[in-house]
Amino acid sequence: MPTVCFLQHDDHDTPALIGEYLRDARFELDVRRLDLGDPLPAAGELGGLAALVALGGDLNVDDDTTHPFLADERELLAQAIAREVPTLGVCLGAQQLALAGGGEVYRRESLFLGWNPIEFAARDALVRGLHPRPLVFSWRDYACRLPDAALLLAEGDAGGRTEPQIFRFGEVAWGLMFHPEVDKPLLADWFERDAAVVERAYPGGVKPLLEASKRELLRSAMLCGQLMGNFLAAGRLRER
Secondary structure, eight states: OOOOEEEEEESSOOOOHHHHHHHHOEEEEEEEEGTTTTOOOGGGGGGOOOOOEOOOSSOOOTOTTOTTTHHHHHHHHHHHHHOOOOOEETTTTHHHHHHHHTTEEEEEEEEEEEEOEESSSOOOOTTOOOSSOOOEEEEEEEEEEHHHOOOEEEEEEESSSSEEEEEEETTTTTEEOOOOOOHHHHHHHHHHHHHHHHHHTTTTTTHHHHEEEEEEHHHHHHHHHHHHHHHHHTGGGGGG
């Protein structure tokens, strides 16, 4: 059975819907808990993987001192780009991918939280057939600046500043600065665990964000399904 390796950074940022879609497509999930000391795949293992997925997390890209595996993860992602291993970076994983590809990541002035539209700057195989202005869920303190080598696919207004939301390095390595994997249990966990953060950062606090999430989760799940179907096809995962 072909294997997709997930790089997980904490208890609360799990493969969720992305993992469900891949299991349904008959892929084996190899989840590496980097925060618990699981080893990264060795360079020689990359060629044997169907794909590599770097998930989100509470830590940040500049936490190398307390989480030294972050630097090793960036090196692995750089090798994945160079070797054209189908790769997906989600939120923190996308920021790691941006750095691995030669971009920059910087702390925003405030937390970017909630359901917001993105608009496409270009189209490729990953975003083929997606709604022209989908709402996506974001929860991040950081944004990125892409190098010339990256292809910007989608961007969005984030508090008066336009920021990259989807980008690609090489032929089959994509970064998603939002969370397409979220489902109801995952968001319930996040909102309960970080209720104080939501109260400070989101207008009106937890209640209106919960209501917005109830409205948007089904559409978000459909978007995730489209993205994963496109990822399987664009990365030729079934052939690996």
